[in-house]
Amino acid sequence: MKLLLLLPIWGFGFSLFSALIEARPEPLISSISGPVLSPESKPISPISATMEAFSPGMQEYIVEEHQDLDKKMLIALIVACTALGAIILSLFGFWIYRQSNSRNCGPKRTQSSGPILGKFNSLRMIGKKGSVSGIEYHLIEAATNNFRESNILGEGGFGCVYKARFDDNFIAAVKRLDNGGQDVEREFENEVDLLSKIRHPNIVSLMGYCIHGDSRFLVYELMQNGSVETQLHGPSNGSALSWHVRMKIALDAARGLEYLHEHCNPPVIHRDIKSSNILLDSNFNAKLSDFGLAVTSGAQNKNNIKLSGTLGYVAPEYLLDGKLTDKSDVYAFGVVLLELLMGRKPVEKMAPAQCQSIVTWAMPQLTDRSKLPNIVDPVIRNTMDLKHLYQVAAVAVLCVQPEPSYRPLITDVLHSLTPLVPVGLGGTLRVTEPAPPADPKPSDH
Structure with a gap:
């Protein structure tokens, strides 16, 4: 490519040089230049002798004029060659710059790039596309204590998530993806590409990435309370999640999904909504994470989009026919809502070779108001207004309908949940605190 770029320049230089040579003036009278070229030779022509005798200074004048022309031509040639050299060097430098930029334009070709300027300050570039920076491997290794x-x-499916302390004031989460082949590479690049463009309070922030050998690393903001899955199905069994906090989590997740479906251009289908991918910060604000399987609207029907997802959350039409739309995310959200409501896992073993989904088990009871309170998670049972419970159950039932067209848009879900969440937690519900009991009147005796 470099040679092809320089060929026109060399052609131009050669043409210029040839033109200058051809423009060189020939001697005016051959007999006059003879003595100049060979001082020892004698003029043999009578005419020459006569001219020399008639005008003895003419020969020296013509020789000096000819030498001046030679000097001017030499200077012009030097100037032209210098300009040509400068042009060639400039174009060569530009070519090197373009090659360097093309190598650094995407994570796939970068081994590990860029120190963290000012301890992650350079990574906090909100609102800019491609604002996620590369991080050197040794910094990640030191932050995770090897x-x-x-x-x-x-x-997760491809590796572990580590707590990473980059300095005393900044702690992050590092996801390590190891030896997963093309699937890992594709999901890694997809996540970096999408999360470098997305900024929303209910979507986890990607702070940086690193490529080191066969390993890939993603650095996220730390979510101190883990995931909805660990809170509901871990050692605490949901004890930290009150009814209002659970509704706040559902509302936050719906807001994140609405942003993906309605405000991204093109719209984004997450494709892997589940309780383990909804993370909770220190105040139980919920954020969607793990965008490795996400696709943009219009790309979901391509042949290279293979069936992916997690058992229990995958919509029936996607599982059976491969039909993927934003309603597939709504179905998965409905399953998470049932988890929050009942404290049960999306799929539970009934026998050694038999499993039952939460949708199949709960559907008949969700629509029966007499049975509904009995299937609510014991941790929150009898702690909510029954009208609110019925409304949440109705939303969940609509979200998990087998027919996609019967499911609501996530915007409709959001509007249904907002009035059930207290104002202090991001909703519009005004909770009236019960009045404290009146002090008994002091005894007269």
Whole structure:
């Protein structure tokens, strides 16, 4: 490519040089230039002798004029060659710059890039596309204490998530993806591409990435309370999640999904909504995470989009026919809503070779007001207004309808949940605190 770029320049230089040579003036009278070229030779022509005798200064004048022309031509040639050299060097430098930029334009070709300027300050570039920076591997290794087992926050399909302390004031979560082949590479690039463009309070922030050998690393903001899955099905069994907090989590997740479906251009289908991908910060604000399987609207029917998802959350039409729309995310959201409501896992073993989904088990009871209170998670049973419980159950039933056209848009879900969440938690519900009991009147005796 470099040679092709320079060929026209060399052609131009050669043409210029040839033109200058051809423009060189020939001697005016051959007999006059003879003595100049060979001082020892004698003029043999009578005419020459006569001219020399008639005008003895003429020969020296013509020789000096000819030498001046030679000097001017030489200077012009030097100037032209210098300009040509400068042009060639400039174009060569530009070519090197373009090559360097093309190598650094995407994570796939970068081994590990860029120090963290000012301890992650350079990564906090809100609102800019492509604002996620590369992070050097040794910084990640040191922050996770060489990926110490005690720093593991959780495990996924392709690797572990580690707690990483980059300095005393900044702690993050590092997801490590190892040796997953093309699937890992594709999901890694997809996540970096999408989360570098998305900024929303209910979508987890990607702070940086690193490529080191066969390993891929994603650095996220730390979510101190883990995932909805660990809160509901972990050691605490949901004890930290009150009714109002659960409704806040559902509302936050719906807001994140609405942003993906309605405000991204093109719209984004998450494709892997589940309780383990809804993370909770120190105030139980919920944020959607794990965008490795996400697709933009219009790309979901391409042949290279293979069937993916998690058992129990995958919509029937996607599982059976491969039909993927935003209503597939709504179905998965409905399953998460049932988890929050009942405290049960999306799929539970009934026998060694038999499983039952939460949708199949709960559907008959969700529509029966006499049975509904009995299937609510015991941690929150009898702690909510029954009218609110019926409304949440109705939303969940609509979300998990087998026919996609019967499911609501996530915007409709959002409007239904907002009045059930207290104002202090991001909704519009005004909770009236019960009046404290009146002090008994002091005794007269």
